[in-house]
Each structure stands twice: as C-alpha cells, then as structure tokens.
Amino acid sequence: MAIDDLLDEHEQGERVRSWLRNNGAGLIGGVALGLAVIFGGQWWQKNRQQQDEQANLNYEKAIDGIAANDLKKAEAAVASLGGKDGVYGDLAALQLAKAQVDAGQRDAAITTLRAIQADSSLHAIVQQRLARLLVDAGKHDEALKLLADAKDSTSLEIRGDALMASGKAAEARDAYTKALTSLDVASPQRRLVELKLTDAGGTPPKTGESA
The missing domain is CATH 1.25.40 (Serine Threonine Protein Phosphatase 5, Tetratricopeptide repeat)
Structure with missing residues (x-):
C-alpha cells in the first residue's frame, strides 16, 4: 500500500473521529429518542x-x-x-x-x-331522554333549555310536550308542526305528533302539503 493511501486513510479516520466527537451526543440522543418513541408507543x-x-x-x-x-x-x-x-x-x-x-x-x-x-353519536339520544324525564318531573323550563336548539323531529316533539305542559299551546303547536316537516308519512311517530298537534288546537297538514 502506498504511503499516500495510508495518509488518506488516516485523514479519513481523523475526520470520522472528529465528526463523532462533534455529533456523538446528538447521535446518541437521537437513538435514545427513537427507542423512547418505540417503547413508549408499545407501553x-x-x-x-x-x-x-x-x-x-x-x-x-x-x-x-x-x-x-x-x-x-x-x-x-x-x-x-x-x-x-x-x-x-x-x-x-x-x-x-x-x-x-x-x-x-x-x-x-x-x-x-x-x-x-356523551360524544356526538349519542348526545342527542341522551338529551332527548333527559328532557322527557324533566317534563315528566314538571321541570319544563329545564327541558326547554336543554332542547333550545332542537331541529330533529323527536327533539321538536319533546319540546312541544314541554311547552304544552307549561301552558304555551301556541308555541307547542309551532314545535309540533315543525316536527311533522321531517317525518315520513308512514312513520308511526307522525300519527302521534299529529294527535298532539290537534290536542294543542292545531290542524295537521294534509299528506303532501308543506307543514
């Protein structure tokens, strides 16, 4: 092997050792971090x-x-x-x-x-069941507050129940009528809401008419 080759190898070795001295801590830290991520994920x-x-x-x-x-x-x-x-x-x-x-x-x-x-998938169900019980317990205002932003037919129906129990028939009619707009003609719930609307002094829209 030529002396020039030995010098080149020596120089390359020094460069490697110098790089490790300057970057060894970071290298070790990176390995440690990688291991921590792996074992931390497993834990x-x-x-x-x-x-x-x-x-x-x-x-x-x-x-x-x-x-x-x-x-x-x-x-x-x-x-x-x-x-x-x-x-x-x-x-x-x-x-x-x-x-x-x-x-x-x-x-x-x-x-x-x-x-x-509850998360979003069960939130409405929990609110509806709670509101029904609050109406039954005579806590109409609490039920109305719970369903203040009601948009689905079931929540609107319960809101109508709370309003009727509070003696607010006109507002109850409005809630029941809105509930009917999203109920299918063949839905069993529709007939019940129609009866509640009639009881509140309203007139259910005929099939095919806009509520």
Whole structure:
C-alpha cells in the first residue's frame, strides 16, 4: 500500500473521529429518542388495551346488575366507568337510566343521564331522554333549555310536550308542526305528533302539503 493511501486513510479516520466527537451526543440522543418513541408507543398500546378490558368488564357488571334487577350493583359498575371510558360508559349509563325508570326511580334516572358526557353519536339520544324525564318531573323550563336548539323531529316533539305542559299551546303547536316537516308519512311517530298537534288546537297538514 502506498504511503499516500495510508495518509488518506488516516485523514479519513481523523475526520470520522472528529465528526463523532462533534455529533456523538446528538447521535446518541437521537437513538435514545427513537427507542423512547418505540417503547413508549408499545407501553401506551398495552395500557390502552388494559383500560379497554377493564371498561368492558365494568360494562358487563353493569348489564349483569340490570338483568338481575340489582340496580345498586349496576350503579356501582357505571360509577366505576366514571364517564371516562367512552361508549362503554355511555351505553351502560343509558341502560341503567332505563332500568331506573322502569323501577319507578325517575329522579335517579335523571341523575344518571345528567352525568353522561356523551360524544356526538349519542348526545342527542341522551338529551332527548333527559328532557322527557324533566317534563315528566314538571321541570319544563329545564327541558326547554336543554332542547333550545332542537331541529330533529323527536327533539321538536319533546319540546312541544314541554311547552304544552307549561301552558304555551301556541308555541307547542309551532314545535309540533315543525316536527311533522321531517317525518315520513308512514312513520308511526307522525300519527302521534299529529294527535298532539290537534290536542294543542292545531290542524295537521294534509299528506303532501308543506307543514
């Protein structure tokens, strides 16, 4: 090997060592960061899986309690979900509220529904069920406030119920009429809303007419 080649190799080696001295800390830090991301992601996935399994277990406990008519057990299971387990907590609380209503525990059902922090997919259902119970409890103003921005037929119907219970027949007629605009002619709910509109002193629009 020529002396020039040895010098070139020596020079290249020095350059590599110099680069490592200047950039070694950053290189090690980058590797460490990469490992942290990998293992951190694995830990998060494992932790998330454990949380999902626990949420599913608590959901099953709630359903078992409802099926056995042991509402205390169901309430404890729903409380353990604490509204933080997404759809598991929401569905369990909805079923618990229904069981409480069936058992004549209206106020308990109202408390259960108030505690639900539902996402957009269940929000309307929770609001509607809560509003119905508030109307039944004579808390008409609370129900009206809950459905202040009602646009769907079911919410408008419930809003009409709250207005009628408050003695505001004219406003109730308006709510029922609006509810009819989005109801199919063959819908069983339509006939009920028409009866409510008639009871409020209104006249249901004929089929094919705009409400």
